[in-house]
Amino acid sequence: MQRLTGMCCVKVNGKAIDQEDHGNGNGNGNGTAAANNNHHSNGNGGGGSSKKIRGTVKLMKKNVLDMNDMKASLLDRIHELFGKGVSLQLVSAVHSDPSNGSRGKLGKVAYLEKWIRKITSLTAGEAEFGVTFDWDKSMGIPGAFIIRNHHHSQFYLKTVTLEDVPGHGPVKFVCNSWVYPSHRYMYDRVFFSNKTYLPCQTPLALLKYREEELVNLQGSGSGELKEWDRVYDYAYYNDLGSPDKGPDHARQVLGGSKDFPYPRRGRTGRKPTKKDPNCESRLPLLSLNIYVPRDERFSHIKFSDFLAYALKSLGQVVLPEIKSLGNKTFNEFDSFEDVLRLYEGGIKLPSGPKFSKLKDRIPWELLKELVRNDGERPLKFPMPDVIKEDKSAWRTDEEFGREMLAGVNPVIISRLQEFPPRSKLDPAKYGNQHSTIRKEHIEMNMNGITVDEAIRSNRMFILDHHDALMPYLTRINSTATKMYATRTLLLLQDDGTLKPLVIELSLPHSQGDHHGAVSKVFTPAENGVGGSVWQLAKAYVAVTDSGYHQLISHWLNTHAVIEPFIIATNRHLSVIHPIYKLLHPHFRDTMNINALARQILINDGGVLERTVFPGKYAMEMSAVLYKNWVFTEQALPADLIKRGMAIPDSRCPHGLSLVIRDYPYAVDGLEIWSAIETWVKDYCSHYYTHDDLVRGDSELQSWWKEVRTEGHGDMKDEPWWPAMQTRADLIQSCTIIIWVASALHAAVNFGQYPYAGYLPNRPTVSRRFMPELGTAEYEELEKNPDVAYLKTITAQLQTLLGVSLIEILSRHSTDEIYLGQRDDSPDWTSDEEPKQAFQRFIDQLTKIEERITDMNQDKRWKNRVGPVKVPYTLLYPNALDYSNVGGLTGKGIPNSISI
Template sequence: MLEKTLQIICGKAQDEPKEKNKIEVTKIKGTIKLMKKNVLDLNDAGASFLDRVYELFGKRVSLQLISAVHGDPANGLKGELGKAAFLENWVSTLTSVSAKDATFNILFEWDESMGVPGAFIIKNFHHSQFYLKTVTLEDVPGHGQIHFICNSWVYPQHRYKYNRVFFANKTYLPCNTPEPLRLYREEELINLRGNGSGKLNEWDRVYDYAYYNDLGSPDKGKEYERPVLGGSEKFPYPRRGRTGRAPTKKDPNSESRLPLLNLDIYVPRDERFNNVKFSDFLAYAFKSIGQVLVSEISSLDTSPNEFNDFQAVLKLYEGGVKLPNGQTLNKLRERIPWEMLKEFLRNDGERPFKLPMPDVIREDKSAWRTDEEFGREMLAGVNPVIIRRLQEFPPASKLDPEEYGNQTSTIKREHIEKNMNGLPVDEALENNKLFILDHHDALMPYLQDINSTTTKTYASRTILLLQNNGTLKPLAIELSLPHPQGVKYGVTSQVFTPAEHRLEGSVWQLAKAYAAVNDSGYHQLISHWLNTHAVIEPFVIATNRQLSVLHPIYKLLHPHFRDTMHINALGRQTLINAGGVMEMTVFPTKFSMEMSSFIYKNWVFTDQALPTDLLKRGVAVPDSSQPHGLKLLIEDYPYADYPYAVDGLEIWSAIKSWVTEYCSFYYPVDDMVKSDPELQSWWTELRDVGHGDKKDEPWWPKMQTRDELVQTCNIIIWVASALHAAVNFGQYPYAGYLPNRPTISRRFMLEPGTPEYAELASNPERAFLKTITSQFQSLLGVALIEILSRHSSDEIYLGQRDTPEWTSEAQPREAFERFGRNLVEIEGRILDRNMDERWKNRVGPVKVPYTLLYPSTSDTSKVGGLTGKGIPNSVSI
């Protein structure tokens, strides 16, 4: 019975060819939407002129339809080709200078006996490339309208060693691909894989893998050397996209880098930002001149200004701050491109960096300092994915005691019970009322190296009490350093407990700042970069290499990969590279990426599922009565709420329902998953190559059942969309005010009897600011996260597609529409929860509602910027 079912499902998708008695030629009208390069790049006058001249001497863009029914025996049974047709009125068709679509007409001559066209070949004989969006055929005999969704750059024909082929929006598993299209399908995948060698150029469409061997610049000196991440047991890492650049002279294992300000890094052309988004990105990036400005200032002015008090920090948002001095400005003008410096100066030469007001201080300038807000942001801030329920006391370490000695916490019962309103520790543990923000084990192995730089910080543990009003009350912060005789002897620790007034209150504020520094660095390097950007890139590469555009799983996942490879390439070029902005502004400095490699050792793909993550962190228990299969323990208490988890579980469940419906349509039985060669090649390559350092882990789904396919796709979409939104778009609202989320500490906790400690007593704000991120680190860091926190004006959000004709199958389209309606209902419930004042963690003392997981599917205005809400489909910034 199963064999018969598979034969029916995977049988030929077309009727047997009929004998052609005579040729019946019909005219098929076509409409083509594209954008010309010379419109998108207004400075390319040469392309505009040459293309117009060439067009006058002949037809320069041709299309040939390919039959999905009849194969040509003389061409390996590939689909028969129709007569070439040419784009009409290239010169006379007006094109908008704002990079909008231009519409062209085309007329095909088509032999009706060849049946339905399933693809076409396009040849571009112009001087320059164009962006082909869609081709629509009208009134195809016996079939009506046919859509081709292209969304691809088509370069001049001499750039290719093969024909550019585009397929109609019909979806086929490999086994039921019409035979005349099968070889075209297979050849297209071969073209996208490339041959694994040589430098890749902008017109190449090659998706391939490389290690993270492009972060350092060893030819510049030892200071710029960085280890290769990936391909070794010591430094495992996900793979990135290959560029094929030459190796460095000093280290043949390291890839040479482009000049810092050269952002023309190879990624497959269709993975690059569109021109509108890239222009917006560069405009905001000018505000963050990056390491060039910082290094120039460091070399020209050895005493950069400090913030004297919190009011001085506020001037960033109320009127800007002055650069160090006029002499430095003049020197900078000599050594930095004027266009960049002009944007930085905001054209007045006095007060650069007048930044938008961060939400965390918009309503109340001091509420961020409260203990309640400190705890709330662990549940509803920019990094709500670390806090876990404390299940043993004192907190233990998982670090190997033979290598790291005794790392058990020194927090004692008397430290915390004095603030627990008479509740004993054991009873609090039993009733799930103790929580911990634990950055000890992740940082301790690298802390000695980190503190050998300008950073002076600790590994922290923060214990909190869940109160009856639903808020988290910090009870103690432990700050630990490696033992003076070496980390193998364990640690030395200090424990700080809450205080509100006088000197004790200032010391407590500093203790919270050290914990925040840990959380900020871990957030940026792990929660954000590693666990969304880096881990998703291999999925982008493997999907394009192994799944045809005709494949249903390609169509499901492709929207969730938009712009990811490009933003990651830009990150490697300017942010996470040796001496880059990240090393300049985050506490691990030159050890940042090495530390993220160490933490990747513990990465588990299946743990990225939100329900699994919440169970692992002990904040939920299994509950089969719930649609997502679990119950949040924090909800056992009146008005307690974990906004990230509550909203996230609704989004997770909506994605799962959509993915289940979609996959069930194409894979009605498990054997179809096992027997799908493209799917199996995709999954094998993803594990063995894309995440090759993890290939032998037992937790990978086997990809033998539909449930495993649903689980895998659910996780990929969740990570690329909702998880990234939760840890990215709250950066500026919360961390745009650096005292709330400092990223570096420059000195250790102040000791009694020292001048610094006396300053803490006499001028606590100045002492606080001299301890955390410096003024220019703040300027650079805040400018960076402003860029990263912005939605682009052309954002495509979860539940949206860039075209309604993304597939020709009615049932998947209807399921997707249900998904969109489901997300709209979730939006309404999020708004209702945020307006209910009983839920203390929804808004908090700073009066910032939790909207990071508000999907924005019902927002049709497409307004970008610092909205603080919305789930883009992909890791696109």
């Protein structure tokens, strides 16, 4: 096979190549000479003897995917009658055509057979068509094909298989892409075989096709993008607000500034708003048709699953209408029994004349769908795991501490290394923010040891939400929300559990932030009003942790930070590049779910603003905290060491020793991290046998440069970025990306409903400050502590909307693809060594599953199950279970951030 020699990999820089061969590109990029169709019909390579090659094409028709689009099917059949079918044309990987810019020689055009006669069931998954090619044996092996869709509608092309190529045998093309009618493109759609090439190893005959495809995906950088466009480009988060509605609906542009840096999102190109040219106009509230490249959109199955989320998010319209009825009791839970009715019997919607008027304004069926769409009675939810076995175990101190290690947000707790805790906030702006906790507050409850002894023996820990929240508290507390910045200190006991010692609640000084914090300290109590005060103090901690979790641990540190990698990968790494094939499964559905989040979740008045304490300041606060994001610290070992939860130790597995041996997130996470790292190392080492290949890979270098300078452009000058000059740099970077997109997201997402579906355990808002002695609120706390607790945390309407949201976020899709699985298996590559390495990866994940199961059954590990009797399975890979039907399973690591 002819290869490029004596040159390094070709650099793709986003500019048109051989400009004279290109047509006029629109938003889709530049057209190629091939688009003129002048040379297609009679290209036969010449000279050699011709052989017929049978092929099989698997695709999904539009009418199958849309279920009811019979018009598309009918028009496609009419097009077939007039000779406007679907054509394919093979491209030689061996011989170039000098008259066609040294692109591979083209075979004769062939058409899909029996389109008209093949009746496709509306419920069928895919259709299979034959195709017969006339192929000159002298042209060697086909390395690509051009496809033209002359039908009325698009289809989803899955695979093309050539049965017997002379001198080679079968050739596989894994496509998995939407193909729109040809007039939608200013270029030819080209698909490559499942052979993998570095840029400098690409056969000359395929090189131009490879380069041009990347240019097409980069687009022109201007114009509004349409559903058939395939353009990956960057934009700021400037589409969250609606300034045309008034100042209260405007939101800060995130990204592109020192004060509010942010990862980039995918560009849509919509017009700016009228009042603020820096802000992009929004789609109508209930529209879910936000542009993302068509291949990034949900599958039909996934979209059907997701519709429940969309319906429930109609609460932005419906819940205020319910609230306007003036039914005062509807917005409060009067007892914990009222809360339990959400799961055991359901809460009835208000009745009476006013509610009848509401049904006149909003379709009744739609109102019912707001809260249930699966046959349950209105306002009834599945029983959350945290209260399945015991309705009150969540209130224990042991469970309070355990969830910092094995709950939905186990990535914040750190080892206390100095006492009292100190703030890193600028004292010139915020005054003295250091902790007011003193030894005398806690040492009587430390099992006979001193603070100094506990720190020296690595037994003191802190959940610190002080510095992150204090700068925003004055603004947040000017609304109906009443919040504290919190610090919680805990002691590691001999049995491996954490014992809460003290909670510090802090507010800004009434005379200004620069006067420092005003803090109060609360210590554990079990009975009387002291026990009720302690329960409230833990609730305030849970509120701060819930908000930080949703905004930072979940949204920012997984969803938002991964999207720039997806965009850059598609712009700079060809589909036949080994690193594209490695990373692509971990990007499935992420751009789509992020786009939907911008539309109905994190936007002005969206679900997150309505249900989580920072309200309208939520996204702005996340931008300020993005300043602390460091790519290399997203590696689990580095994160554990930074938080003091592990100590480097070359004698131990994974090169470190856990300070808390019974730390389920870290124990399981390190096993998963190691399996991913080994898989990535084996895979990358196959293609990059030495460091020079990394440095000389033009696509790889362009990709990494753009990730830093564009995708995470506000962090481009940070010194911590890997240089991408060695295999070690490449392995480290790819391992981090895969870890964040798969295991980290699973750990902070799929436990939401099991733990936070019962809002008293993980409230998202506090509406009152801690009651003061001598007030009516304190008297209520003494007489009816449960009512006082419920009046302090998330209100009933917010609970209904919040629980609806996290129920959907916690569900695995019925078409989920888990770590160790591929939707293009087994033909994702023709290279045997990477396939064998992937099988070893699967085998390792299977062993991890067995270990997790065994540890969860071992009563020595108290933090793996806890008082609530919920086994820790969030990092159970589920690699071999293809029978999973989705739902609230509480286990399984999806390949990607798909919900």
